[in-house]
Amino acid sequence: xxxxxxxxxxxxxxxxxxxxxxxxxxxxxxxxxxxxxxxxxxxxxxxxxxxxxxxxxxxxxxxxxxxxxxxxxxxxxxxxxxxxxxxxxxxxxxxxxxxxxxxxxxxxxxxxxxxxxxxxxxxxxxxxxxxxxxxxxxxxxxxxxxxxxxxxxxxxxxxxxxxxxxxxxxxxxxxxxxxxxxxxxxxxxxxxxxxxxxxxxxxxxxxxxxxxxxxxxxxxxxxxxxxxxxxxxxxxxxxxxxxxxxxxxxxxxxxxxxxxxxxxxxxxxxxxxxxxxxxxxxxxxxxxxxxxxxxxxxxxxxxxxxxxxxxxxxxxxxxxxxxxxxxxxxxxxxxxxxxxxxxxxxxxxxxxxxxxxxxxxxxxxxxxxxxxxxxxxxxxxxxxxxxxxxxxxxxxxxxxxxxxxxxxxxxxxxxxxxxxxxxxxxxxxxxxxxxxxxxxxxxxxxxxxxxxxxxxxxxxxxxxxxxxxxxxxxxxxxxxxxxxxxxxxxxxxxxxxxxxxxxxxxxxxxxx
Numbered sequence: 461x462x463x464x465x466x467x468x469x470x471x472x473x474x475x476x477x478x479x480x481x482x483x484x485x486x487x488x489x490x491x492x493x494x495x496x497x498x499x500x501x502x503x504x505x506x507x508x509x510x511x512x513x514x515x516x517x518x519x520x521x522x523x524x525x526x527x528x529x530x531x532x533x534x535x536x537x538x539x540x541x542x543x544x545x546x547x548x549x550x551x552x553x554x555x556x557x558x559x560x561x562x563x564x565x566x567x568x569x570x571x572x573x574x575x576x577x578x579x580x581x582x583x584x585x586x587x588x589x590x591x592x593x594x595x596x597x598x599x600x601x602x603x604x605x606x607x608x609x610x611x612x613x614x615x616x617x618x619x620x621x622x623x624x625x626x627x628x629x630x631x632x633x634x635x636x637x638x639x640x641x642x643x644x645x646x647x648x649x650x651x652x653x654x655x656x657x658x659x660x661x662x663x664x665x666x667x668x669x670x671x672x673x674x675x676x677x678x679x680x681x682x683x684x685x686x687x688x689x690x691x692x693x694x695x696x697x698x699x700x701x702x703x704x705x706x707x708x709x710x711x712x713x714x715x716x717x718x719x720x721x722x723x724x725x726x727x728x729x730x731x732x733x734x735x736x737x738x739x740x741x742x743x744x745x746x747x748x749x750x751x752x753x754x755x756x757x758x759x760x761x762x763x764x765x766x767x768x769x770x771x772x773x774x775x776x777x778x779x780x781x782x783x784x785x786x787x788x789x790x791x792x793x794x795x796x797x798x799x800x801x802x803x804x805x806x807x808x809x810x811x812x813x814x815x816x817x818x819x820x821x822x823x824x825x826x827x828x829x830x831x832x833x834x835x836x837x838x839x840x841x842x843x844x845x846x847x848x849x850x851x852x853x854x855x856x857x858x859x860x861x862x863x864x865x866x867x868x869x870x871x872x873x874x875x876x877x878x879x880x881x882x883x884x885x886x887x888x889x890x891x892x893x894x895x896x897x898x899x900x901x902x903x904x905x906x907x908x909x910x911x912x913x914x915x916x917x918x919x920x921x922x923x924x925x926x927x928x929x930x931x932x933x934x935x936x937x938x939x940x941x942x943x944x945x946x947x948x949x950x951x952x953x954x955x956x957x958x959x960x961x962x963x964x965x966x967x968x969x970x971x972x
Contacts, residue, residue: 482763490753494745501744513723515658535642538642577591612670613676628644695710793846799873820877823874823888824931828911832902833845833910846866849872861878881921907947917951921953934952
């Protein structure tokens, strides 16, 4: 078994594979780190949004509670007959406390059952304004158990400036009948100022809406969005599904993808949502991811490139070694195996034939009168002739286990495992005929063309003690072929029985 380091040096692709695994491991670690950083960026953004939403909720809830207490104070004062009998300026001070004049608070109005202002926090003499068509008046008139009602946005008729909402409660007579409404107006710019003080990034948003989906205020501010109804949008459906929560969604108003955190403001029919743009959440992460990813990518590419270059050098070395190995085992002129390679193969196949009991055939091939061919036509033509003969041999010896070799000078040898005598003679005859068919002129030959003589020996029916004995038997058959006139195939058994091959060819029909 080869040692591990030897396996690596003999298989360059393993080097590339190992570097690929290392690069993948480095990349996996980097991806894991970036994923953790990605989650951390989202968690930090979520903490920020939760803190902002809690802060806004508490501020809004506190101001609404204070304003509601002022409205309740007015209702309790109206129940006292002595308060109503006070001098108007003094009654004004008793009914309307200082909270009614706070910044962004509008007017607290007492509206009688006909819809006209009865008492006005902004004027001792009530302004003559009809308000029976307002939604807060209709709600309290038609339902005695509404409690605190937060109205839809409206433009105050008394001033005509600053969009506002009304916080109102019903005035009920002792018999339970409708006696009017106390309403306090709150300017929407209070919510706008509150929202603008929060840091939500360039793409962040914040919205306050009624539970029925009516928009009261939104950041980024757009007057056109005030009062629109979001019922039916996917985000609103999530807002009303539970008291609080968070999700990734796309705003119906501007189409920006954001992460939303929402909550219903306690005791009030209001929904607050705070959202950060996913782009803003991950902007810092993307910058770091780009830097880390570029460095890791460069490192991985460098690692793989070095591995590829090293593997290429190893391949060149292996190819050079293989070429040297091939040259050491191959005849340099003809390209077939050399004698040393042939003898190793013959020993190996002879031992296998002895173990398995299968036949093994040997052909020894000699170019007839080759010395004379060289003398007449020159060594260059002689080399070309040997190359042509080798081609004829390899063309007819094609099985993977067969071996063709230059045995020495103008002599060739062929080893045919699992081939009986008939099959070997058939192949030998094909080689002989192919050489003769080359029609290479040879005036010194009795056949006038270049020919070969072939001796055939097989282990079939013969007991050879060694592979060398098999070679010697084929050699004896070859000399018998030459003595019989050359250009023929002679099997060893005919030599052993004293027979001779008399024709130019011995034709045997056999399978190979």
